Amino acid sequence: MSDYLQVANDPMLWLMAAPGIAIVALQAVLFSKKAFNAGKYANLTRSEARKAFKVGAISAIGPAVAVFIVMLGMMSVVGAPITWMRLAMIGAAPTELTAATMGAQAMGVEFGGPGYGVTEYAASVWTMSLNGIGWLLFCGLFTHKLTGIRDKVSKGDDRLTVEIGGAAMLGAFAYLVGGHLVAGGGRLIAAVASGLAMIALVYIAKRVPRLLEYNLGIAMVIGMIAGVMFT
Amino acid sequence: MDNVAEKVTNDSANYENSFSKPIIKTGRWTLLIAIPLSFLPAIYLYLNYGAIPPIGRILTGWFLIVSIYGSYYVIEPVSFFPVLGVSGTYMSFLAGNIGNMRLPCAAVAQEALQVEPGSNKAELVATLGIAGSIITNLIVITIAAVAGNQLFNYFPDPVINAFDFVLPGIFGSMFAMFAIKHPVYGAFALSIVLIMLGIIKVLPVYVVIPASVFLTIAFAVMSYKRKKSA
Numbered sequence: 001m002s003d004y005l006q007v008a009n010d011p012m013l014w015l016m017a018a019p020g021i022a023i024v025a026l027q028a029v030l031f032s033k034k035a036f037n038a039g040k041y042a043n044l045t046r047s048e049a050r051k052a053f054k055v056g057a058i059s060a061i062g063p064a065v066a067v068f069i070v071m072l073g074m075m076s077v078v079g080a081p082i083t084w085m086r087l088a089m090i091g092a093a094p095t096e097l098t099a100a101t102m103g104a105q106a107m108g109v110e111f112g113g114p115g116y117g118v119t120e121y122a123a124s125v126w127t128m129s130l131n132g133i134g135w136l137l138f139c140g141l142f143t144h145k146l147t148g149i150r151d152k153v154s155k156g157d158d159r160l161t162v163e164i165g166g167a168a169m170l171g172a173f174a175y176l177v178g179g180h181l182v183a184g185g186g187r188l189i190a191a192v193a194s195g196l197a198m199i200a201l202v203y204i205a206k207r208v209p210r211l212l213e214y215n216l217g218i219a220m221v222i223g224m225i226a227g228v229m230f231t
Numbered sequence: 232m233d234n235v236a237e238k239v240t241n242d243s244a245n246y247e248n249s250f251s252k253p254i255i256k257t258g259r260w261t262l263l264i265a266i267p268l269s270f271l272p273a274i275y276l277y278l279n280y281g282a283i284p285p286i287g288r289i290l291t292g293w294f295l296i297v298s299i300y301g302s303y304y305v306i307e308p309v310s311f312f313p314v315l316g317v318s319g320t321y322m323s324f325l326a327g328n329i330g331n332m333r334l335p336c337a338a339v340a341q342e343a344l345q346v347e348p349g350s351n352k353a354e355l356v357a358t359l360g361i362a363g364s365i366i367t368n369l370i371v372i373t374i375a376a377v378a379g380n381q382l383f384n385y386f387p388d389p390v391i392n393a394f395d396f397v398l399p400g401i402f403g404s405m406f407a408m409f410a411i412k413h414p415v416y417g418a419f420a421l422s423i424v425l426i427m428l429g430i431i432k433v434l435p436v437y438v439v440i441p442a443s444v445f446l447t448i449a450f451a452v453m454s455y456k457r458k459k460s461a
Contacts, residue, residue, distance in 0.1 A: 016275045020268040024326050027261040028365040035355045038250035041242045042351035048344055052356040055343045056336040056363030063332045064371035066397035071375045072383055084376035088369055090327040099296050106292035122282040127292035129269045134304035139324040140262030144255045146312045160455055161349035166413040167451035168313035171444035174420035176330045177402035182429045190396035191403035198404035202411055213343040223400030224393040
């Protein structure tokens with residue numbers, strides 16, 4: 001263990017990371033409460049609201065376990081408390097590791113290489129934090145101004161709002177899946193297999209509606225098995 | 232009849248006051264207070280170990296990272312806004328993991344409750360779905376940070392390898408879920424993405440993401456208007 005890693009795993013750093021993570025949890029609780037209370041003005045019953053929360057929580061298990069695996073790699077280079085904080089707030093592992101590397105480069109050393117000591121580690125932490133606040137600042141200041149873009153285009157035509165929402169989703173997921181299709185190999189197989197599985201599941205769920213909330217998990221696992229079998 | 236109309240107007244005013252407006256207030260202060268909190272570890276390293284780079288080096292690091300991700304600070308929220316809405320944007324950009332967790336969980340919750348897309352009810356369901364996913368994420372990440380290295384030894388290799396395919400699995404199934412509803416838009420979106428990523432190749436991400444989202448929206452609006460006038 002290099003000496004910076006001893007500092008990076010200083011127990012006090014857990015305490016320093018905790019308030020940021022607490023804000024994430026607090027916000028999720030506050031927003032949920034407001035959504036529960038506003039339900040009566042939008043025909044959302046309390047049991048439906050509970051179900052929505054539950055479906056979100058269950059559907060996140062697969063992706064969260066995937067983050068878990070990536071985390072282990074990140075913990076070995078920037079320590080557990082910082083990894084905990086960065087991945088609970090705005091961060092994704094590749095972004096954070098890029099920022100940590102840029103911090104090291106600003107100090108003229110290689111990230112984790114010889115000469116990467118405690119001060120260089122501090123430079124990595126500064127760079128990760130400064131990078132993360134970019135999104136917080138923009139969204140904190142301007143999110144409410146983004147309202148109305150969709151409304152302006154649709155001019156109150158409900159059917160058109162639906163079409164625009166679907167098109168936006170498809171544009172976003174086409175981009176997200178596109179990289180894996182182009183990569184080929186197991187990733188291409190996994191993407192195609194889970195897509196086909198989802199189509200089958202949607203039709204099956206018409207007869208078995210209870211299945212709906214597990215669709216994503218089942219389709220994802222089918223894609224993962226297909227990917228592993230291919231490679 | 233008048234009563235019904237009155238109830239609808241009251242509901243939408245009440246909805247504004249009990250959800251839309253307070254969400255903006257809460258969203259703003261939670262995000263803005265997270266900014267100083269982000270620096271606590273860096274400040275602790277300085278106070279306890281005297282470890283702080285010269286200010287010039289900090290600024291250099293900042294400049295380097297902004298040159299890579301700076302455009303994302305704006306492009307991502309703007310591109311994902313039509314999908315996430317106001318409350319979803321506040322939550323997603325505080326908690327992160329947007330494409331792999333927040334978007335799918337919002338969409339699956341809406342699907343499971345069969346809500347009408349674009350309605351107030353759909354917004355509430357998405358908010359709750361995202362909130363649920365945030366709590367799961369925090370629990371898993373905390374377990375991983377505290378006990379991850381010990382747990383890792385219990386996973387057999389094929390299981391570890393399978394997690395390489397989580398992302399294509401999620402994205403493939405989410406794309407399919409929406410493509411069933413709007414097959415033509417799906418074909419359009421996928422074609423322009425594959426042209427950009429597979430054929431042109433050199434386009435930066437800050438062009439590809441907004442191009443795929445907004446060109447697909449433009450295509451949808453045009454085909455809708457053409458169908459309507461025909």
